[in-house]
Amino acid sequence: MFSLDDKIAIVTGASRGIGRDISLGLARAGATVTLVSRTEAALQTVKSEIEQAGGNALVCPCDIADAEGVKAVAKQVTDTYGGLHILVNNAGMTRDNLIMRMSTDDWEAPIRTNLTGAFNFIKAVTRPMMKQRWGRIINITSVVGVTGNAGQANYAASKAGLIGLTKSTAKELASRGITVNAIGPGYVATDMTADLPEEVTTKLVESIPLGRLGEPEDITPAVVFLASDEASYITGQTLLVDGGMVM
Template identity: 45%
Template sequence: MSESSTQPRPEPRSVLVTGGNRGIGRAIAEAFLAQGDNVAVTTRSGGAPDGALDVRCDVTDGAAIDAAFKQIEEAHGPVEVLVANAGVTADTLLLRMSDDDWEQVISTNLTGSFRLAKRAAKGMLRLRRGRIILISSVVGLLGSPGQVNYAASKSGLVGMARSIARELGSRSITANVVAPGFIETDMTAQLPEEQVKAYQGQIPLGRLGAVDEVAGAVTWLAGPGAAYVTGAVIPVDGGLGMGH
């Protein structure tokens, strides 16, 4: 018998990643799949990674969230790890920002994460364990011209996570935030080269991050090594936002 076969394998967990069809969310879902977890991915249009349960869900719709959780629970059991990653932008300067621009971003990024955490907590309380991980942004800490709505939604996740951490900590449920900086995705690939160089000039490490580096922080927070970490904000930004 080989040494590896004698090591007990951890039981696969029921993991939910919202917005997991592309970019950072997809890398996070793939990282959990690589660990052998049972992963569900919610999207509005489909396209989950191979091996993941593909669930259609609009996080601005409370009934759709409840239906998605019921589908996931039937397939994988109660959600033990929630990664609230789904997000949108509607960038424009403050004086041009419409009420709809504001409400769309807040509804998806902040209220959607609240609904997800609330629904996931029901199952976690019964299990007496769970990991809630909210994907924020360095913009939520630094601010950014033209992103008043986005920055507000992403900074709000910090207060949300810390309040959840205090409410649910006695049941072995942790709540943390990961705050990525400028990460190489399809979105950043469309930026002008001069703009990318300007961003790199502000980043102490001098480069954009990789989606796998964000996924690594998320899987660590969800793993046994982070059992005593809650209410934390983990930046993955090359040092751009340090001190905030």
């Protein structure tokens, strides 16, 4: 089901957490996966895991906030493989603070990575995808981009921005066979949420109808589906994968 054989994919934030699992999942479905983050050694480990499972991967270290670096990654992928079919904009960061205490740098950092980074990659892959008249762009937003969250005005704005970016590019690129969708995870157990105090986690779990935090493995199947041929009539949507937290 949902074969991605012969598809060339890029996953940002592939070094750990949700992006690592998405990379493994796309490779299991048959895609060749370009692994992007700033930490080359961690990407090499994920590449080895993919290869041990019989898949193919390319390591491209890059800070996604650097537009020139992103362009170079897209060029390396198309030069190496002659095409580029799937982009998963997953890399993300938080810089939490209450608005009264939030510095301009705190405000800008998540916007630069989470939103401008995604814009940089979408811009870099659009031409090769248009040439193929086939493409899948999947932006990892967050439930917080829909609901807002005290202490995360910067992060929530970046994730709400991703939803607007998703809808606008979906409209621009639909006639070229390119779909653009967003996935909004709820709370997923990764480095990003590792520092939450236990009482906060307990409260969160109580607010999740399915009664547990998510795991990276809960997000990956939605990505594989939206990347597949079978999802060709779905675009501009935000799919919340959150155990029913927001409905």
